[in-house]
Amino acid sequence: MAGGIRTKQRLSDTVAQALQEDILGLTTGDRLPTEAELVERFGVSRTVVREATRLLVQRGLAIVSPGRGMTVAAVDGSVIAEQYGLLLRLGGGSFEELMELRLVLEVEMAALAAARRTPAQLAELNRLNERLQAADPTGKEFLEADLTFHERIAEASGNPFFLLMMRPVNTFLADTYSTGAGYPSEAGHTVQEHLEIARAIEAGNPARARFAAEDHLRRIARHRSLFTKK
Incomplete structure (x- = not known):
């Protein structure tokens, strides 16, 4: 069980890091891929994608809102x-x-x-x-x-x-x-x-x-x- 958790964490970190690199080339308000698109792109579960999304929100790089999904956040401190x-x-x-x-x-x-x-x-x-x-x-x-x-x-x-x-x-x-x-x-x-x-x-x-x-x-x-x- 513990090993599985560590693997999941590594996957979510990898996905978050890849998306972070994408974000650096975008502008505030740009839409990011949907959850389904990310699952297909990275070949991971929805759980991993959601954890990666949480990491990006926590870092202040993305915003998740109803109707728009995940978008690039303004870096405002x-x-x-x-x-x-x-x-x-x-x-x-x-x-x-x-x-x-x-x-x-x-x-x-x-x-x-x-x-x-x-x-x-x-x-x-x-x-x-x-x-x-x-x-x-x-x-x-x-x-x-x-x-x-x-x-x-x-x-x-x-x-x-x-x-x-x-x-x-x-x-x-x-x-x-x-x-x-x-x-x-x-x-x-x-x-x-x-x-x-x-x-x-x-x-x-x-x-x-x-x-x-x-x-x-x-x-x-x-x-x-x-x-x-x-």
């Missing part, structure tokens, strides 16, 4: 976000350690954005800061403008891996602030710090952008620590 949440809930990491990750990523990300940003990206950063200034600091719009600002800096860095990391970080932060004790923004400081980051990026000054981003994130980490102790 949602699987990574889920892992962040599980890690924190299971005590494998703390909010402070997540802030350490943000410091490592976002400080250099801001410096790269200062060197690489386009006029359209700069205009978007300024638009988000205007939205931030106009929003109620206790409302959802303020939080959305805040987190989106950091995501747009990731885009402006010109490095797609930064964006892939920032989206799940922002998803987790939004969930944490929405369901936890609230958003400890210190709104006045957040607005001014965002303005300084944007000015540094607009000036094309990586050193200044790096300093402004680090100052902003370290202040948030300090305030979060004080906020959670109250």
Whole structure:
């Protein structure tokens, strides 16, 4: 029995790997072969195909929906976000350690954005800061403008891996602030710090952008620590 299970697992891994290679050549929303077609193609049972499908869904590469079957999923970092949440809930990491990750990523990300940003990206950063200034600091719009600002800096860095990391970080932060004790923004400081980051990026000054981003994130980490102790 045990040997049979191992064989089945190897077959499903082989099928999943072959389909993964197919997916790399497709685009989001493209349909993948039906269960019957996969059974015929690989010469395996429906059980093996279903296990392979489960693996692809688990990896965030495919979506299974009624009427459409299996299609190529958008790689949006949602699987990574889920892992962040599980890690924190299971005590494998703390909010402070997540802030350490943000410091490592976002400080250099801001410096790269200062060197690489386009006029359209700069205009978007300024638009988000205007939205931030106009929003109620206790409302959802303020939080959305805040987190989106950091995501747009990731885009402006010109490095797609930064964006892939920032989206799940922002998803987790939004969930944490929405369901936890609230958003400890210190709104006045957040607005001014965002303005300084944007000015540094607009000036094309990586050193200044790096300093402004680090100052902003370290202040948030300090305030979060004080906020959670109250």
